[in-house]
Amino acid sequence: MMLSRPCTSLLMFAIVAALPVATRAEDNLLKHTEFKMKGEEVVGWDDRSMTKQKVSVDSEAGHAAARTALRVDIDKDGSTHHGAILQNVRVKPETTYRISGDIKAGSKRMAYIQIKQWTGRKQEERITTGNNEKEGQWESLSEQFTTGKETTLLQVHCRFRMSQEHIGKAAWFANLSLVEVTGDAQKPDAAPDADKPAADGTDEPAAPAVAQSSQGLGHQGQQTR
Secondary structure: OOOOHHHHHHHHHHHHHOOHHHHHHOOOOOOOOOOOEEOOEEOOOEEOEOOOOEEEEEOOOOOOOOOOEEEEEOOOOOOOOEEEEEEEEEOOOOOEEEEEEEEEEOOOOOEEEEEEEEEOOEEEEEEEOOOOOOOOOOEEEEEEEEOOOOOOEEEEEEEEEOOHHHOOOEEEEEEEEEEEOOHHHOOOOOOOOOOOOOOOOOOOOOOOOOOOOOOOOOOOOOOEO
16 A cells, blocks of 8 residues: 555654664763863863873874874873863763773873763762773774763873883873663673772862863863872
8 A cells, every 4th residue: 555645644653753762872971082272271071080190182183083182191100199281061860871981002001991980979880991902003902881860970091100110101092982782782791800900099070060061171170190
């Protein structure tokens, strides 16, 4: 039976109307992932490192897809503290997300990505990817997690070690993504990985400023150690 043009239009509308939830689930919640500098700051990102290092945007980082990468050159001894360049993202409670990104570093186990969950000004669970396991090569890291019952904000941290042994070396971050995971794409949380940095214990919470937007806190928050 042939459908009339109005019926066909209504059918197509119904199909399209059912798509947005699945489509939005794959949207990258991170902004400014094609890194740009404004003066000495990375647009949309906040450097909370206790010991400030040389931060730049590298357009010749050798990544196969990303046009630019965030680059951190370690030129000062930051002791046991891990540097952190972060972005705030508004999220939904009890929802599964996946953080992923590509990392390259001048020494093994120098860099990783970390998620901090916040309920108001209280820090909740931390999630970390593994460290880079190679030297001077791009590696893809990811981790899937579920937000807490009252979590409404995440901090996505690009983290890097900056002890004396790392002076003269650099870490790069590119192709960063935070997406909501729905339906069949969900999977059980992986077992703890001994190679992952354990909520490293080398830093203190940097509470988000309530009035700030999800694209960075400027310089009003505490620094991360």
